[in-house]
Amino acid sequence: MIFENLKPQIETIVLNKNKTVDKRLLSICELLEANITYYNWVGFYFRNGNKEELHLGPYVGEPTDHTIIPFGKGICGQVAVSNENFVVPDVTAQDNYIACSITVKAEIVIPIFVNGENIGQIDIDSNTPNPFTEADERFLEFVCAQVAMIL
Incomplete structure (x- = not known):
């Protein structure tokens, strides 16, 4: 499966100390977006210091206006509060969804x-x-565990 083939590439990116952390994160975004056909926008959000908000980190895909997301708002903001994975099969069914693009399903x-x-x-x-x-969840948990080692 594609996920198993990508894992060693993720590990190689993470271990490359010749690149900054942000460049490694961007490389992960690029790898995922290029190799998984249904990953159309891939990015990282991080807690903004001590504030109850997330700020946008490296990403690939269409530009977004959502560079700051308050905790609790949208799917990302909800994950910041719940500490749990959130899979949304249909964004139109979510009351608290922040639309980034009309093409996102x-x-x-x-x-x-x-x-x-x-x-x-x-x-x-x-x-x-x-x-x-x-x-996807298990693979992305692996990605996040790898990323955690360089943050």
């Missing part, structure tokens, strides 16, 4: 933990309805 957000604290998340939008499976 589904979203998955997986938190990143460092020393047990939720410090950010990977956010993926898909233009395909209901594409995410448990395999």
